[in-house]
Amino acid sequence: MPPPLPTTAILLLAAVLLHFPPPSTATNQYSNADKNCTNKWIFIRQLPPRFNTDLLSNCSVYPLFDDFCPYVPNHGLGYKTHNKSQSWFRTDPFMLELIFHRRMLEYSCLTTTPNQANAFYVPYYGGMDSIKYLYGPEVNNSFQHGKDLYNYLSQKNSPAIWNKNLGHDHFMVLSRSAWDLNQPLGNDPLLFGTSFLELPEFYNVTALTLEARAYPWQERALPYPTSFHPPSLSFLKSWINRVKKSKRSTLMLFAGGGRISANPNIRKSIRLECENATQMSADGTGYSNLCEFVDCSNGVCEHDPLKFTKPMLQATFCLQPPGDTPTRRSTFDSIIAGCIPVFFDELTAKKQYGWHFPVDQYHKFTVFIQKEEVVFKGIKILDVLKSIPGNEIRRMRERVIQMMPRVIYRRHGSSLGLKELKDAFDIAVEGTLKRIKSRLKEVAAQ
Structure with missing residues (x-):
């Protein structure tokens, strides 16, 4: 059995936040002239905590879903399977947003200069946020899922970044099946699912999901996280x-x-x-x-x-x-x-x-x-x-x-030798950058 959780979700959230290095620690590992980062620069959009880490504090408030508090520790890897384990964790696939966010902070080609960026990562925990619409108090307002985020990106936080390409250069991770997020906007709100992926405002954004549909161009499926996360x-x-x-x-x-x-x-x-x-x-x-x-x-x-x-x-x-x-x-x-x-x-x-x-x-x-x-x-x-x-x-x-x-999703903070092998995260970022580059060319040619 996993060890008991802190007595309050706030303590759990604080523990997570203390271990998140600020983006600046991962920035400037390469100079702007370094060829290793050509066409690979990523800018992380800064979001208010209500769009990501605050959602972790609600880990036990949806009894119809599950108590996912035990799977938040170790930046989404969950508790170790046993005390001496270095590679094996009780990982829940729905924590992919948290796992991916933590790994993005280690990405070697981060930039704090929007004009230098080839892509923009939106660290929105959309899968976690969907729970309140699927199982919680907002069940009758599932068509609203994502509108607050859009308003923030396009109007409140450096709107020029969004408006430059209308989201074509943005990407995010959603740790649910796309089928959970594609309820048509005109449907009865009592049907299961939210309308996040049906919002025209996000049609241009590359959405990395646990399972994609066959037809929308913007969706791409990522491997489910397993319990194996080697550190070296x-x-x-x-x-x-x-x-x-x-x-x-x-x-x-x-x-x-x-x-x-x-x-x-x-x-x-x-x-x-x-x-x-x-x-x-x-x-x-x-x-x-x-x-x-x-x-x-x-x-x-x-x-x-x-x-x-x-x-x-x-x-x-x-x-x-x-x-x-x-x-x-x-x-x-x-x-x-x-x-x-x-x-x-x-x-x-x-x-x-x-x-x-x-x-x-x-x-x-x-x-x-x-x-x-x-x-x-x-x-x-x-x-x-x-x-x-x-x-x-x-x-x-x-x-x-x-x-x-x-x-595999190797463990955050892993050794240099392991980093030389491309894991699921590395391949996802590489594919996303190529996809965004191709899409921007198509848009420019129109």
């Missing part, structure tokens, strides 16, 4: 060695909720096939177990990585079916464990994480089985996976391990 290259290498040496005694694994719908769907098919597989002999396959199901019902796995990481270390393939929405944190948990992801819908990863999963490399570390083939045509997942040659499996696992640094 040695800790990362140590974990990779463990992953490489792990004995894979299970052919395939599914970690997810235990409920089975009455209607045909891919999760139901997986559960039924896995139950049948436990009664089959694994002789001749090289495995002692054909399928393992890790029951993560009621969120029991969400903040306890031991429950699923150890089984994933022992599995060759990890099944990643879509659920309420296409994407899953489990995709990234499986990569951390060296377990080859098996997808059943292209929206689960291929059409989401193009920056982090290069499309031309996608087939080299994943398996794809069309969900309709399984649900309606009787294709057996086990038959498909057993048909993959052993040498091909070894190549795929090697590629999965190579992908690992691209999907």
Whole structure:
């Protein structure tokens, strides 16, 4: 169990603020003439605390949502899984805004000169702010979500910065699925969701979300934070060695909720096939177990990585079916464990994480089985996976391990050696800068 929280949320907030270095400490690490920062300069928009850190003080006031106070410490990484842990934390994906903000303060090409900036980061905790509209007192005013922020950026705080490109050069992180933030402005306000991403005022802003929709140009999905945040290259290498040496005694694994719908769907098919597989002999396959199901019902796995990481270390393939929405944190948990992801819908990863999963490399570390083939045509997942040659499996696992640094969020303040490897944050910033540069060219040509 995590240690008890401070007696008041204000104390918790104060502890967080004390550990946030002022932006000036991360600025001027490079001179203006340094070629390393050409086209990479970022200016952090200064927001009143009500748009970010003040929201942390409400971490326990939404009983219909959850008490997220235990996941705020360590700048959003949460408490350590045990006292001596250096790399493993009880991380909640909804803390990505806080994690990203903390890492931005370490970004080496920050500038305090707006005219020098190639992009502007808005440290707005929009996912946290949405909770009051989704579960709290503002549930009937979800169409208002974001309007106060827009008024501040465009009218109250250096409006010339916003008006120069009308937001095309701005970006922000929203640690929710885009589907939670796309309620049409004219809808009944009692419907679930806010209208943040439907506000015309923010159409030009690049929104980095946990899950993006396929059509709006401004959205881009970022990897879900896992519980693994190494502080140095040695800790990362140590974990990779463990992953490489792990004995894979299970052919395939599914970690997810235990409920089975009455209607045909891919999760139901997986559960039924896995139950049948436990009664089959694994002789001749090289495995002692054909399928393992890790029951993560009621969120029991969400903040306890031991429950699923150890089984994933022992599995060759990890099944990643879509659920309420296409994407899953489990995709990234499986990569951390060296377990080859098996997808059943292209929206689960291929059409989401193009920056982090290069499309031309996608087939080299994943398996794809069309969900309709399984649900309606009787294709057996086990038959498909057993048909993959052993040498091909070894190549795929090697590629999965190579992908690992691209999907982790290394610990803030990490050592220089680890910083030389691009992690999920680095790739997200690089992709955002390229996207903004391209967009500004398009706008200028119009």
